[in-house]
Amino acid sequence: MLLGIDTGGTYTDAVLFTEEDGVLRTAKSLTTKHDLSIGICDAVNRIMDREGDQIRMVSLSTTLATNAIVEAHDSPVCLIMIGYDKGSLERSNLGTAIGKNPYVFIDGGHTPLGDEQSALDLDAVKRAIDEHAPNVSAFAVAGYFSVRNASHEEAVRNLILEKTDRPVTCAHELSSGLDAPRRALTAFLNAQLIPQLHQLIHSVDIMLQEKGIKAPVMVVKGDGSLISAQTALERPVETILSGPAASVVGAKYLSGASDVFVVDMGGTTTDIAILMDGEPKLSEEGANVGGWRTMVKAVAVSTYGLGGDSEVALNRTQRCLSIGPRRAYPISLLAQQHPSVLEELQQQLRNERIGEYDGRFALKLRELNTALTSLSRLELEIWESLADGPVALNTLLERPAMAGPLQRLIDRGLVINAGLTPSDSSHILNKQNNWTRDGALLCAQLFLRQSQRDNYLLGVTPDDLAEMIYQQTIVQAGKTILDTAFIEEKIPQMTNTQSLGLALLDNALHNKSGSTTNTPLLDFTVKLGRGIVATGAPSAIYYPEITARLNTELNLPENADVSNAVGAVCGGVVQKYTVLISSPEKGRFRTHMGTEQKNFTVAQDAIDYAKSHAEEKAYQMASESGATDIIVEVDQFDKIITDAGGDQLFIESAIIATAKGRPVLAV
CATH class of the missing domain: 3.30.110 (Translation Initiation Factor IF3)
Known part of the structure; x- marks a missing residue:
């Protein structure tokens, strides 16, 4: 038997599989980011008991790397650039990607023919290591033309390993392609992802020991193929789009389809790929995630910050609802796990004064991967206040000065906001029932109270709001598929929100069945040229309606909700x-x-x-x-x-x- 595991932003899935009989058993458990082993063990325990000695391979797929980039949740990294000029930061969005992380320019590097362009300044490297090592989780090293001669990168790597216990990524090991800034970007992202993948594989090791499994552990790469866990630890950036790639492989196996869109809607993202003649289309230019074009060969996937747990907010400027791209912890789930949250929501609703952050909470997402000294005084104060569970934002942000430190903890992926999400609206509409509906209802009431204070959503009930969120999720999901089709057909994307093209697409995607007005003078439709195989936990809720509005066929195969875990055991x-x-x-x-x-x-x-x-x-x-x-x-x-x-x-x-x-x- 083969054991497939997929760790996503919301759920961890497990599948028992044999080549002869296919899927034997499946299970889902909530992903526990503070300790991934809890969610992994829970999912595995639901499908196997004493069969550890029968498992011949364990294979993992994960969207954690993709989600971290999309949501801008990063671990602090120092990038050492050898022989680069400062103008490199302006190319390939390298400077934007680095953000507030430390970076250092070092003399050295090579020519296109592999000859040394200048001597490597090891003294400057030593100073950079001493200065930045205490405050970062990893180092990335990129040398100019290192693909023609990697000796300077190797020398810097050896020095870092000699002086610290921090992991090091060298750019030449990730790509042989020319494009120095993009190679540096890829190395930088790889270094940021090392702590997360290390946590995942360590958590799997805990499960293997608990279940007595002595099988090799593999990880799905972004192109759908497999690598050993040890190789994945050395090059975690290759697991960018691991989850979407596994989903495509799994969707092909489960559906038997050959020329379709494969859409994987999870808690955090929607990932869209295309099967052509039964094979996933690969990206010629490298994986593009969260706006960063890497040099990692991967399945051509368009990733959008839209999922069942996307944050629902009120855009006060445009006076409309916004969904995503960041994930929020669903209130219905938080209230189920922490009953005191229901009491707090009820108290907020009883208060005459409308709180600025009513219906919203903060909670720890995972543990620190650096020393406590890497946190500022106010960040540490917030971190310690969340030690015993979620705290209402009204309490946490009583002092305005705390807003910035909280946002920095969120940006690092250490803390997450809890609030209204499409998953909550699904509970209100009884389309989903696995968490606490009362929590979702209370949160919707508080959301409406704030909106109506600003003269928006007047007369709207919680059920009406839930339906609005459901309908907008459908429209946004439909646009992501059309956007992917436009890219594939090389049709220019419409970025002007006032453009006629976008207005026509909006008209085609919006639900008009409930309209009580006269028949419109203009009514547009859109037809997708290929069918859709929909996978992921929320897909059954949204995609029957989405495919109807796109006038195409829906293939929702059995076990579609665990497609990633199936794909994890089907690759080579x-x-x-x-x-x-x-x-x-x-x-x-x-x-x-x-x-x-x-x-x-x-x-x-x-x-x-x-x-x-x-x-x-x-x-x-x-x-x-x-x-x-x-x-x-x-x-x-x-x-x-x-x-x-x-x-x-x-x-x-x-x-x-x-x-x-x-x-x-x-x-």
């Missing part, structure tokens, strides 16, 4: 290794392999050496990633131009070895 291992060959001068050819460069006078000799090295390295990487029955294919891509005299000039060649295998299973 794929690893690629690239060797570049350059020509520093006529008649000389140079191979670039990490810290090693080798010169040849005959092009074919360089190619033969590169192919042999790439094949050996790809095989080794696949083996280390947990594969057996490995087959390696080697491709050669030459860049040759013709000069003015008609002669052909060799510019460079890329030798790419692809190793494929199936996961090693326990005996």
Whole structure:
């Protein structure tokens, strides 16, 4: 038997699976971010008892990395840039991504041919390590043209490991592609994600020990293939879009569809991919998550901050409801877990004075991954006040000075706001019943009281508000699918909120069945060219109506709510290794392999050496990633131009070895 586990922002799913019989048992449990092992153990306990010795492989998928980027929840990281100029921060949104994290420019780096452009300033590196190590959870190191010579990155990495216990990410290990700022961005994001993936895999280890499971542990990469847990710990950025990729693989298995949109709606995000001829479409430019274009090869997924637990807020400027992109802890769930929350909501409703933060609470989401000294005095005060459970924001923010520190804790993913969400509206409308409806009703009443104070939503009841949230969620979800179709068809996106195009789409997506007015003079419809396979826990609530408005077919397969966990056990291992060959001068050819460069006078000799090295390295990487029955294919891509005299000039060649295998299973 194979055990598939998916850890999402809201739920942790578990699946028992065999190649002969498919899905045997499934279970869902709430994700417990403060200690992931609790949710994982709970889900696994629901589908197995004493069968630990029968499990031959455990495979994980997770949306935690994707969610962290989309919601801008990050761990503090120091980025060391070797040989970069300060203008690099303006390219690929690198400076925006870094935000308030420390970064350091260090002399060094290499030329496009792998020669040293200037000596590495190790003294400056030592000073940077001493200054920033106490306040960060990891380091990222990016050297200029490190894909042609990685010696400076390696030297800095070794120094960091010698002086600290912080994990280090080197940019050259994540991508062989040129684009220095984007490579630095990818390394930076990788370093931010290390603590989260470490927590996940450590939590799985706890479950394995508890259940007596001695099977290999694999993790789904963003392209849907598998890597060993150890490899994932070294390169967690490759698990960006792990959950969506697993969902696509699982959706294909569960539905049998071959040419469809695959939509995975979870608690935090909606992820949309396309199956073409039965295969997931891969991103040619690298995974794009939360607006950051990485250099990680992944399934072409459009990720939107819209899910069952998206935060519902009142946009006072535009006088409308806004849903997402940030997640909020659903009040119906919070009230079920903490009955005192119901009492607080009732008291707020009895108060004559309308509180600024009525119906909203804060609670710890996970533990610190840095020293307490990394928190300011006010941040520490808030952190300690949340030690015993959720606290009403009216209490927490009695002093205006506390708002900024609270927001910083939220930005780091340490604390989360609880409030009204689409999940709460589903409880009010009796479309969902697994949490406390009373909490959702009270929160809706408080939300309306605040809105009506501002002369908005006058005469609206809690049921009316819940229906408005439900309808707006449908409209926003429909737009995400159309947006993905526009991108695929290369149709320019409509960014002007006053544009005629957006007005027509709004008209087509809004529900007109309940209108009591006369038949409109204009009534637009939109038709999607492919059907939709909908997966994820909230999909059954929303997608029957969404597909009806998009005039397309819905495939809601059995076990669609645990599609990610199914996909986690259906993939294989794929690893690629690239060797570049350059020509520093006529008649000389140079191979670039990490810290090693080798010169040849005959092009074919360089190619033969590169192919042999790439094949050996790809095989080794696949083996280390947990594969057996490995087959390696080697491709050669030459860049040759013709000069003015008609002669052909060799510019460079890329030798790419692809190793494929199936996961090693326990005996």
